[in-house]
Amino acid sequence: MQANYLARPVNEAGPGGVADVVRRTGGLQAQTWRGAAYAVRARSTATTLADVTHAQETDRSVVRGWFMRGTLQLVAVEDAGPLLGLLGPKLIKDTERRYGELGLPAGIRARAADVLEEHLLANGPSNRAELAELLVAADLIAEPKGQAVYALIRYAGLLGRLCYGPGETWVAVRDWLGKPFDLAGDVEDLARRYLSAYGPATARDFATWSGLPVPAARRAVEAVATKSFDVDSVELAAVDDLPGCRDVRMLGEFDAYLLGYQNRFQQLPAAIFPGGGMLRPAVIEAGRAIGSWTHADLSVDVFDGRPDLSAELKDLARFAG
Template sequence: MTVVRRVFAIQAQDATAADLGIRVRGRDITAQAIRTAYEKERSIVRNWYMRGTLHTIPSDDARWVLQLLSPRILAATSRRYQQLGLGDDLRRRADHLIRRALAAHGPLTRAELTERLTALGIPPDGQAPFYLIRHAALTGILCHGPQRAGEGTYVLLDDWLPSTGRFRWEGDDALAELARRYLAAHSPATLEDFAAWSGLPITWARRAWKVLAESGVITEYGALTMLAGRVKELPRSSDTPDVRMLPAYDNYLIGYRTREASAPLSTRLLVGAPPLPSPQHRRPCLCCSPVCRCARLGPRASLAHALKRTPGGAERVWTRLGRVSGSVHGEEQVPTAVREAPGPSAPGRCS
């Protein structure tokens, strides 16, 4: 799918939000077209990539990105494995069981894989099944497959996306390519932005920047970085408003180390306030949980609600009320032309 290839990665722990994140970046993209890209064309795939979080990326890039990122994600998760009693041997046996189950009976839902993991003494409740399924994904055994009655399933990666036998990029070449893809979608940006988005150490980001600079791929844009040849004057403003209904967890907000350039302070204070404020939320806060976590999450919170982007930035919070309607929250009235004109990505219109 062209949109995903252009932006490289759409955060996708919320599948509905991920679909809207694709639709907001193109025109006349239907939900069915996205399902076709996932399931029939298999041109995009959903799995755990940057920061160990679910993303949708082009299928051609699935293996080299996984090879680059998964060792650090697995290492960073080792303490959690210990806390859950998931030792090395148990994880290996779980990988083997999952591989056999998917080979014989796949695609399987998370609940179906969880049921099979009980044969290893894994309790079906709690987080252990999730971490074992994610471990199988990070080791290249499985990926997300087709939906079944609206529920996601897992399939064997090699069955779903047959391997070509070699990685497109490896080592520092893969690191530099990931940085180049990031800048193609997010520039102007900083190497700190790239480190925050990818979950890689700042030293790795500096190495990627060095490789790109030495090869003439990037250029400075003030204190920021852009791909060479992409620097140009900003287009003149238009009388026609460019309004995009950004979904929760959108790249526009979480693709950078901070969100200061993406939304005014008033909007950043609104993002994350629950639709029905609880006693803990007597005033807007920066968390995305019914139980306030602002002190712990700090400036990286405020990600779980959708925004309306205008030429001046992400200026309003909107809530999806159903399949065909939504509600915009903010001090200023939304222009009638915006309320009555469905955007290219919106499931319907704002009411």
């Protein structure tokens, strides 16, 4: 919890504070924009919901796209290219079977990436419906509905050619950021940053978080780890020996803290992890999940302990503005 910055060390307001949180954590899960925003809130004391949007859409110091595990993430702009350079080729390879099922061979995908980027460079932010019609008009897909549209958009994103722009639109990276991504990445640097934000952890944890092959993850962790710990007869690697944190924190859905490991040494109840790829808002205390909560009315279901949530509830109101 301390390593993942849930002791809330960031007190910088505005988009700079948002970028600092994202940079320190190596990226935040962003399947939902709200989830990414409330992950920033849980790790800072002065940022607001509006600051998160400003950092991504105006300041452009953070980028939303497909990175670790091929899922949507919010990452620092300087990290986006190296992450795609390390992870993109494997993520594309791992999706080959699905591309085949959707009738999207390599030639179609390559042409689609060109068509999408050219359109976004010429027209700016475009939504899914607009890009779907474009792909149909280019005779790359048969109809504007179905999963092939998203698969082709994501493919271009994994190549570093497009990313999310305002709201649920996409933009060309070269236009949005003023230059293409530099795809040169170093796996040992990524392992060091992972252990800084998630350690102690195992090489398999790093592989699970990143999407890298286990052998490559293991070599990188062994190269950069400076400390080790034994927990339940499992050897964990780290780069720091931190004092820990016993605070109570209310995390949004899909929070990176609960997704950063293969084994969290705790069982998440159905109230938080109901299955089907969902991860609901959680209450944690001293690192362990003790309850769940809902955004709509801030109601809390605590199933372990009697935490004082007054400070967190007050800060949620502050963050929302």
